[in-house]
Amino acid sequence: SDCYDSNVTASSQNKTSGQRCECPFGYSGDPYIAGSCTAIPRFYGETIRSKKWALVGVLSSLGSIILLFGLWWLYKVVRKRMIKKRKEKFFKQHGGLLLQQRLSSGEVSVDRAILFSLKDLERATDNFNINRVLGKGGQGTVYKGMLVDGRTVAVKKFKVQGKVEEFINEFVILSQINHRNVVKLLGCCLETEIPLLVYEFIPNGNLFQYLHDQNEDLPMTWDMRLRIATEIAGALFYLHSVASQPIYHRDIKSTNILLDEKYRAKVADFGTSRIVSIEATHLTTVVQGTFGYLDPEYFHTSQFTEKSDVYSFGVVLAELLTGRKPISLVSSEEAKNLASYFALSMEEDSLFEIIDKRVAKKGEKEHIMGVANLAYRCLELNGKKRPTMKEVTLELERIRGPDKKFNAQQNHEEIELARIEDYQPYSTSNTFPTLSRGSPSSEVMPVLTSDNW
Structure with missing residues (x-):
């Protein structure tokens, strides 16, 4: 004691x-x-036992923490490897290695066709945030993005169909197109299941909006319409005759004509476009197009020629002249086709009854008739009678006049237009229903699979 x-x-x-x-x-x-x-009986045994279990508990907890940390680290490593392998799989699947070879061989300028990483595009679009969506179409979704160098771009998700080699070949050719009135393809990303295309960003919507939706801030004057028509024609002439290999657009319509910051025309949406050999006169393919713009000859024969693009351009010319839509609903059961209505008005000498009032008020009658006659020739049912896009371009430039392109009044107009801050986003809705019928005897891979912007 x-x-x-x-x-x-x-x-x-x-x-x-x-x-x-x-x-x-x-x-x-x-x-x-x-x-x-x-x-006291069991006192010391229980004390020692309690200390022992306390030590076991501490060690067990520490071991569990270490185990969990190890499993987490292992999961991260395995997941990283799986993502890497998945990216490599998609990269090979979509022809990434072939495209890289083309880029490294100098066949394509790296400045014109860039392979973007998924990480770069996720950063540019804020992980494809829904607030960055410019529009959606049947074949893809377009996002607005900003690259690290400050450039604003349009990033499009779409699905590749057909042979990879053909897709890559056409992608390479399209990446070399450098025309001021064709939307520029900056590059692509092949690390995802659905490949991504990156385009320059065009801020002012499309021609359809300005022709058919009332816009008091920017009325479509005759001079603007004539300039836009000339720019579209020049772009198609380039695709048909100047590019290294002829390209048929196959879906010319006002919703596929975008307007840049100075309201200059930019041809877009090469989703159904085709590369053709120089000696080829036509393509036999599944009929695809938009009601109101579709060449009737192509619809019946499934043979697409450069004159099929000319027909579609003729419909756009008719839109510019009349301010009417390619398909107008007369009633719930009846629709009016602008091409047929326009041709009938020309034949009945009643053109000025359907001409847009803004055109009739500001345009010279001689110039209006010159463009109307050109549109009528483009809408010939017989494709051989239609002019080429080169002839169309030269005729429109003649109508505009030799000094129109550089006169002070037009320069002033373009500067004023560039100052307008309010603009509309890309329109990606399909304004008109598309169609597809028949089976091709020989199918050609599209240059880029995409929808309306």
Whole structure:
């Protein structure tokens, strides 16, 4: 027992001293009798056991933490490898190696066709944020993005169909097109299941919007219409005759004519376009196109020629002249075809009854008749009687006049247009129904599979 001195006071006059004793911790008994303090049964065993389990608990917790950390690290490593292998698989599947060879061989300028990484495009589009969507179509979604160098771009997700070699070959050729009135393809990303295409960003919507949606801030003047028509014609002439290999657009319509910051025309949407050999006179393909713009001869024969693009351009010319839509609903059961209606008006000498009032008011009658006659020739049912796009371009430039392109009035107009800050986004809705029929005798891979912007 443990004893210590203690003063015991019985009364104020009687004071004695003694000791107070206590059994040690873990013992019990009479502390004043020697040997009476005995150990409490199981006390020390339980204490040691509790300390042991406490130690086991600490070690187990630490082990669990280490195990979880190890499993997390292993998951990250395995996931990273799987993502890498998946990217490599898609890259090879979509012809990435072949495209890289073309780029490294100098066949394509790297400045014109860039292979973007998925990480770069995710950063540019804020991980393809829904707020960055410019529009959606049947074949893809377009996102607005900003690259690290500050360039604003349009990133499009689409599906590849057909042989990879053909897609890459046509992508390479399209990437070399450098015309001011053709939307520029900057590059692609092949690291995803659905390949991504990157285009220059065109801010001011499309021609259809400005022709058919009332816009008091920017009325479509005759001079603007004539300039835009000339620019579209020049772009098609380039595709048909100047490019290294002829390209048939196959879907010319006002929704596929975009307008840049100065409201200059940019031909877009090469989703159904075809590369053809120089000696080829036509393509036999599945009939594809948009009602109101589709060449009737192509519809019946499934043979697409450069004159089929000319027909579609003729419909756009008729739109510019009349301000009417290619297909107008007369009633719930009847629709009016602009091409037929326009041709009939020309034959009956009643053109100015359907001409847009803004055109009739501002345009010279001689110029209006010149463009109308050109549109009528483009809409010939017999493709052989239609002019080539070169002839169309030269005729439109003649109508505009030799000094129109550079006169001070037009320059002033373009500068003023560039100052307009309010603009409309890309239109990606299919304004008109598309069609597809028949089976091709020989199918050719599209240059780029995409929808309306």
